[in-house]
Amino acid sequence: MNLNSYRQAMDKIRMSDECTNEILDRMMRESGKNQVSPIRRTVVSIGFGVLIIMILGFAAYVLGGYEVFRNYFSKDSAVVEMPQLFTYMDFDQLAVYQSTPTGRLIDDDEIAIDVVGIIGNENVADVMLDITFKQLKDLSFPNYQYTLLLDGVLLQGMSDLIPVETENMPSNCQRIMFELLSTDQISGKTLTLRLRGLRQPSVDTDKAEKLFNYGYELSIPLTFTGKSKIVVENQTFRDGMLHQVLISPLSCTLEFDEITGRKIMDNGIGDLLVIQLKNNKIIDWRGHFTGAIAAQWVDRIRFVYTFRVPLDPADIESITFDGIPLSLE
Numbered sequence: 001m002n003l004n005s006y007r008q009a010m011d012k013i014r015m016s017d018e019c020t021n022e023i024l025d026r027m028m029r030e031s032g033k034n035q036v037s038p039i040r041r042t043v044v045s046i047g048f049g050v051l052i053i054m055i056l057g058f059a060a061y062v063l064g065g066y067e068v069f070r071n072y073f074s075k076d077s078a079v080v081e082m083p084q085l086f087t088y089m090d091f092d093q094l095a096v097y098q099s100t101p102t103g104r105l106i107d108d109d110e111i112a113i114d115v116v117g118i119i120g121n122e123n124v125a126d127v128m129l130d131i132t133f134k135q136l137k138d139l140s141f142p143n144y145q146y147t148l149l150l151d152g153v154l155l156q157g158m159s160d161l162i163p164v165e166t167e168n169m170p171s172n173c174q175r176i177m178f179e180l181l182s183t184d185q186i187s188g189k190t191l192t193l194r195l196r197g198l199r200q201p202s203v204d205t206d207k208a209e210k211l212f213n214y215g216y217e218l219s220i221p222l223t224f225t226g227k228s229k230i231v232v233e234n235q236t237f238r239d240g241m242l243h244q245v246l247i248s249p250l251s252c253t254l255e256f257d258e259i260t261g262r263k264i265m266d267n268g269i270g271d272l273l274v275i276q277l278k279n280n281k282i283i284d285w286r287g288h289f290t291g292a293i294a295a296q297w298v299d300r301i302r303f304v305y306t307f308r309v310p311l312d313p314a315d316i317e318s319i320t321f322d323g324i325p326l327s328l329e
Helices: 003-009 015-034 065-074 077-080 091-097 205-214 257-267
Strands: 044-045 052-055 103-108 111-120 124-133 145-152 154-157 173-182 189-198 217-222 229-237 239-245 251-257 273-277 289-297 302-306 316-321
Touching: 065 111, 065 124, 091 111, 103 217, 111 205, 111 217, 124 217, 145 173, 173 289, 173 302, 189 205, 229 257, 229 316, 239 257, 239 316, 251 257, 251 273, 257 289, 257 302
Parallel strands: 044 289
Antiparallel strands: 052 173, 103 111, 111 124, 124 173, 145 154, 145 189, 189 217, 229 239, 239 251, 251 302, 273 316, 289 302
């Protein structure tokens, strides 16, 4: 069966609402019981250049560059629930896609904030932070209001964060992670995070007054030595041009001419990308992507998809986009 036939056959399969809700409910119950990762939902944003996802991490309390992400990917709710779908996960590929952790950015009488790991490429960055409340031994963590800027340009993101308890962490320490997707080039730029705690009855704000009254500003450089591999270049696509397809362990980026790209965007982008691996495993919108965005970049339209777990680009056999097979270099 070729990829088009596969897609047509799979598109006819639809779970009932009852079945879908039962699966989601079961995953949420397991997540709460085991106190591991929250569900990473696939989010599609069309017409915006940046997508920001802020979620809680759960790895051990250590500094360790890209290693702190191992547990993050392997304990993802979908991976735990359906491990047979993610046997292609290749974590070691991330070694060249890490950025040197900035270390401790904030250290005063009330709060310490550490960057414990950063991984990324030209269009994607995952930044993991630890926030330590020095004057509290045990606490209910606050929600946050935050603003992100990339080289001084304001980005749009989610407005708050709902804390989740984590394992193997001091009781006064919270781990959070940002996943930043951009159609613009982000490597080599500086990410500025303005973070402020939101007051709520369960949190003793007197022990962290600056966080709740004024907030903190953190400057995080994004510099990645690993680069995405060009697998398609200047290929005719319908009546237009597909200028490039770039693959890394974290993401897939496609660049179309503006007219072709806008036609594709008008019909939605979430289910267009299908990747077949050499072991015949299919990677598509059914749980394998965590984000997809499309926006204008210079005179082109860029589409960026992020993978739920890292893969080895060398394992890719073929790529189909919007039903059209691409010729890989």
